[in-house]
Amino acid sequence: MTQTAHRQPALLRPSRSVQGRLPVWLLVPAGIGAVVLVLPFIALLTRLQWSEMLSAIVSPQAQQALGLSLLTASMATVVCVILGIPLAMLIARSSNGVSAVLRTLTTLPLVLPPLVGGIALLALLGRNGLLGGALEVLGLRIPFTTTAVVIAQVFVALPFLVISVEGSLRTIDTGHELVASSLGASRMTVFRRVTLPLAAPGILAGTVLCFARALGEFGATALFAGNAPGVTRTMPLAIYTAFNGAGVDEDTAIALSLMLILVAIAVLVLMRGWRPGAVQ
Amino acid sequence: MTARSASLIADLRAHVGSFELRCSVQADPGEILAVLGPNGAGKSTLLGALAGHIPGVTGSIRLGDAVLHADDGLRVPPEHRRVGLLGQRSQLFPHLSVLENVAFGPRAQGARRADARADAVRLLDEVGLAGFEDRRPSQLSGGQQQRAVIARALAARPGALLLDEPFSGLDAQTATQARRLIMQLRDTHGIPMILVTHDALDAMMLANRTIVLQDGGVVQRGSTQDVLGHPGSAFVAVLAGVNLVTGRADADGGLVHLGAGGPPLVLPRPTDASARAGDDLTAVFAPSAVRVRPHDASTDAGHAGDSALWVGTVHSLEPIPGGVRITTIEHPEIAVDCSSAVAVGVGVQPGARLSFALSPADVSVRPVI
Numbered sequence: 015m016t017q018t019a020h021r022q023p024a025l026l027r028p029s030r031s032v033q034g035r036l037p038v039w040l041l042v043p044a045g046i047g048a049v050v051l052v053l054p055f056i057a058l059l060t061r062l063q064w065s066e067m068l069s070a071i072v073s074p075q076a077q078q079a080l081g082l083s084l085l086t087a088s089m090a091t092v093v094c095v096i097l098g099i100p101l102a103m104l105i106a107r108s109s110n111g112v113s114a115v116l117r118t119l120t121t122l123p124l125v126l127p128p129l130v131g132g133i134a135l136l137a138l139l140g141r142n143g144l145l146g147g148a149l150e151v152l153g154l155r156i157p158f159t160t161t162a163v164v165i166a167q168v169f170v171a172l173p174f175l176v177i178s179v180e181g182s183l184r185t186i187d188t189g190h191e192l193v194a195s196s197l198g199a200s201r202m203t204v205f206r207r208v209t210l211p212l213a214a215p216g217i218l219a220g221t222v223l224c225f226a227r228a229l230g231e232f233g234a235t236a237l238f239a240g241n242a243p244g245v246t247r248t249m250p251l252a253i254y255t256a257f258n259g260a261g262v263d264e265d266t267a268i269a270l271s272l273m274l275i276l277v278a279i280a281v282l283v284l285m286r287g288w289r290p291g292a293v294q
Numbered sequence: 295m296t297a298r299s300a301s302l303i304a305d306l307r308a309h310v311g312s313f314e315l316r317c318s319v320q321a322d323p324g325e326i327l328a329v330l331g332p333n334g335a336g337k338s339t340l341l342g343a344l345a346g347h348i349p350g351v352t353g354s355i356r357l358g359d360a361v362l363h364a365d366d367g368l369r370v371p372p373e374h375r376r377v378g379l380l381g382q383r384s385q386l387f388p389h390l391s392v393l394e395n396v397a398f399g400p401r402a403q404g405a406r407r408a409d410a411r412a413d414a415v416r417l418l419d420e421v422g423l424a425g426f427e428d429r430r431p432s433q434l435s436g437g438q439q440q441r442a443v444i445a446r447a448l449a450a451r452p453g454a455l456l457l458d459e460p461f462s463g464l465d466a467q468t469a470t471q472a473r474r475l476i477m478q479l480r481d482t483h484g485i486p487m488i489l490v491t492h493d494a495l496d497a498m499m500l501a502n503r504t505i506v507l508q509d510g511g512v513v514q515r516g517s518t519q520d521v522l523g524h525p526g527s528a529f530v531a532v533l534a535g536v537n538l539v540t541g542r543a544d545a546d547g548g549l550v551h552l553g554a555g556g557p558p559l560v561l562p563r564p565t566d567a568s569a570r571a572g573d574d575l576t577a578v579f580a581p582s583a584v585r586v587r588p589h590d591a592s593t594d595a596g597h598a599g600d601s602a603l604w605v606g607t608v609h610s611l612e613p614i615p616g617g618v619r620i621t622t623i624e625h626p627e628i629a630v631d632c633s634s635a636v637a638v639g640v641g642v643q644p645g646a647r648l649s650f651a652l653s654p655a656d657v658s659v660r661p662v663i
Contacts, residue, residue, distance in 0.1 A: 189385050192347050195372040196379035197450040199402035207398070211389040 055275065062272065063265045070269035078244050079252035080273065086160060086248060087228035090167035094175045094224045097168075099217065102179035103209070117180070124173040131169050132237025139165070139238075162239035163246050167228035174227050175220040182216020183209070222285040226278055249274050299323035299484040300358020302377070302454040308336075308343040309350040315339045315510040321454065321486035326476075328501035328518060329490045332529045335507040337490040341456045344488070345379050346372040357453045373402070378452030380443060380460055386431035392418065392442050393427035399450025410449075417445040421475060437468035444475060448483065457489040461496060473499050494522055494533040506530050524578050524658045536578050537628050540662065543573045559604055559625060561657055574662040581619060581631040583656035588640045589647035608646045618642060622650075 070076060105116045123131055139146045139156045149156065156162050190212065194204045210217070232250035239246040241255060249270060257267035305318040315336035321327040331337050342348040344355060346362070346369070355363035357377065362370045386395050396414035401407065418424055421441040431439055440460065447455060457476070461469040477500055480487060489501060497504050497518050504521040506514040506529070514526040525531040531538035544560070561577050589605055606622030613619075617633040620642060630650060632642065640648060 187385070189381060190387060192345070192372070193379055193381060193385050194387075194398065194402070195347070196345050196375070196377060196452075196456075197399035197402055197446070198373050198376075199398070200373050203402050207402070208387060212387075214389070 058268060058271060058275075061265075061268055063268075066265045067269045067272070070266045071273055073266075075243065075252065076266075076270055076273065079247055079249045079270070080277075082160070082163075082244065082247065083229055083249040083274075084277075086163045086167055087225055087231075089164045090171055090228040091221060091225040093164065093168050094172045094228075095217075095221055098172050098175035098220070098224070099179055099210075101172075102176045102183055102220075103205075105176070106180045106183035117177075120173050120176050122173075123170055124177075128166075128170050128231065128233030128235075129237060132166060132234035135162075135166060135169060135234060135238040157238055158240040158242065158246060160239075160245055163235050163248060166234040166238045167231045170231050170234055171224040171227040175224040178220030178223060179213060179216050182213040182220075186212045218285065222281055226281055229274070229277065229281075299486070300360075300453060302344070302355075302357050302486045302488065304344055304353070304355040304363075306343055306351055306353030306355060306363070308339050308348060308352075310339055310348065313339070313510060315343070315507075317505075317507065317510075317512055319344075319488060319505065321488050323486050324480060324484040325503070326457075326480055326487040326489050326501045328497035328504040329488060329507060330492075330494070330497060330504060330521075330530060330533060331507035334509075336510045337507055338458070339510075340507070341379070341458055341488070341490055344454075344456055345377050346370065346375050360453070376451070376453035378447040378450055378455045379458065380447040380455055381458045382443075382460065382463055384439075384463075386439055386442055386446070388431055390431075391427065392423065392429050392431065392434065395431065395442060396446045396449045399446065403450065413449055414445070417449050418442070420448075421445045435468075436464050437471055440464060440468070440472045441475065444472075444479065448479065452485060455485050455487045457487055457491075459491055460489075461491075461493065476500060492533070494530075494535070498522065524576070524660055526576070531578065536580050538576060538578050539627060540574065540576050543571050543575055561652065561659075575659055576662055578658045578660075579652060579656050581629040583652060584628075584630040584632075585651045586620070586630060586632045586636055586640055586642070587649040587651065589649050603649060603651050605647060605649055608642060608644050608648060611642065611644065620648075622648075 101116075101120065105113045105120065107113075108116065136143060136157060138144050139149065139162075141147070141150060141155075141157070146156070156165065186209065190208050191204050194208045195201070199207065230250060231248070232254065235246065235248060236251060236254075241247050241251050247255065253267050253270045253274070256270060257264060301320060301322045303320045306315075307317075308315040313334075313336070317336065317340055319327060319329070319340070329337055329340065339348065343351045343363075351363060352365060353363070354361070354365065357375070360370075360376075361368060362375050362377070386392075387398065390398065393411065393414050396417055397407075397410040400410035400413050405413070415424075415427065418427060421444055423438060423441050423445065426434065426438065426442075431442065434442060443460070460476070461472055464472060473496065476487075479485075480500070489496060491497060501518045503516065504514075504518040505512050506521060506525075506527060508527060508529065514521055514530065521530065522534040525534055525536065525538050528538055539559075539561070541559075541561070561579075604625070606624045608620055609623045609626060610621050611618050612621075614631055617631055618637050620630045620632065621628065622630075632640075636642075640646075642648065
């Protein structure tokens with residue numbers, strides 16, 4: 015009985031050519047959507063002065079900004095992973111009411127303009143801020159330092175990691191964890207050897223998103239960390255400065271933008287290569 | 295190996311939301327206790343309570359001399375209970391190889407890597423999976439996955455095993471092989487096992503004793519032969535494939551008078567029945583024990599000789615291997631099986647009037663428990 019239940023007539027079996035079953039009218043909005051996403055970048059490429067591109071990219075200012083961006087985004091990503099995975103775990107395994115509240119709070123920085131985040135960070139850690147005054151007494155000044163850049167990036171990027179990891183944790187069959195504990199594994203062992211590996215695809219995707227978001231962070235950084243070359247001027251701030259600033263022309267901004275795009279593409283390609291099961 | 299075998303004994307209550315389970319179970323070394331029951335009866339709750347996975351449990355749980363749960367607040371965490379959970383095949387860790395799955399328990403309990411792997415290799419050989427060590431679970435067939443699940447559970451050296459519908463989702467042949475493997479392990483390892491199942495065949499093949507759970511309570515317990523031979527509930531009667539009808543002892547004829555909804559039905563009373571008139575009784579008989587004849591106006595409902603006799607109008611027909619299952623409008627609660635040859639001979643079709651006869655030797659009658 016159970017054997018026959020799984021058999022389906024050949025006509026009803028899922029077909030390999032799924033794209034053949036797409037309603038034709040879906041192609042129109044899908045095509046427009048793809049164009050909206052890609053066309054601006056093509057326009058950017060047409061504005062590129064190839065001769066100045068190279069000099070802009072190898073300029074000390076650009077190198078400095080790129081180095082600072084990669085450094086701070088990496089640090090922010092590490093912090094996000096260390097804090098975000100446990101937070102995602104807490105949200106995923108809390109009762110419905112608690113997890114709804116936690117999830118809403120976590121998502122807040124996602125839906126607010128980063129500028130608001132910058133103001134909020136200043137209110138907390140600024141000279142007259144909630145904690146800033148106390149830190150000042152201890153001799154710690156956070157705003158307008160590289161640390162401030164990392165904190166701003168963590169603030170805006172952490173939600174991406176948490177949401178992604180939490181979604182992945184939710185889809186894990188908790189039966190695996192129960193079985194693991196009945197095999198004699200402590201809670202920590204279950205977490206390390208069962209939960210984390212099973213959530214790995216979500217963790218990886220979340221980490222990449224988190225890094226990309228940290229790399230592109232501008233608003234909160236500008237307000238909370240400022241725009242000091244070599245200290246807080248990351249790539250987005252360098253691009254803004256080049257575009258708006260005195261003496262430097264638009265071409266430099268375009269060249270730097272292209273650089274950032276290339277870094278982002280490299281990250282995405284790396285992620286595809288690493289994704290478990292990507293080969294199969 | 296026999297040194298670590300001891301009985302798993304529990305007398306517990308568990309609360310999950312508004313649901314309450316009250317249940318006592320005992321499984322002795324080398325024995326499998328089957329737990330039958332419909333969905334929502336509390337079978338999973340029972341396993342969860344024994345394994346230590348659910349809160350809200352009161353009562354006592356012991357494994358030999360080791361107290362796992364007591365009302366003085368003692369709660370041994372799941373990882374220290376030595377109570378293994380053997381679930382469905384889908385619960386192999388998908389990110390680990392077959393060998394790593396089996397070695398997981400020993401490793402988690404602190405065994406050295408080489409020892410854990412040696413253990414795993416030996417157990418995989420025991421369950422017939424030698425050579426599959428480096429496969430991923432997804433690369434195994436359903437039956438092989440179930441074997442790996444069994445090896446993994448044994449590798450953790452459990453003092454007792456909880457089997458949670460381990461054969462569901464396997465095709466009939468594979469399930470039979472898996473049952474045979476469990477039977478071997480029951481005899482060689484001597485671990486007490488509790489088997490939760492929907493399938494009467496599991497209980498028949500594996501379990502000496504069976505309990506039936508319904509609405510959070512034990513409604514029947516006894517030898518498997520007894521429980522399936524004379525079910526106390528409609529649920530088990532369906533599982534066992536028998537008819538279960540209730541009624542009252544009849545004074546003058548010495549017969550059991552059963553009228554379940556339809557017209558009164560007189561079933562023969564076995565000679566050894568000790569019921570007195572007025573006692574509530576249940577009668578159990580196999581659908582195939584009923585003989586079907588064309589209806590003859592001269593015979594009326596009653597009993598001819600020793601056999602019970604009744605007349606019914608065919609309501610529904612259902613194919614069974616080698617024949618048909620008949621239910622009548624008058625007695626929809628009684629299934630009657632007859633071979634295809636007989637069905638054609640007597641003209642079985644919806645609306646047909648038929649006579650049914652049942653010999654006392656084929657009926658088991660008991661007082662209501």
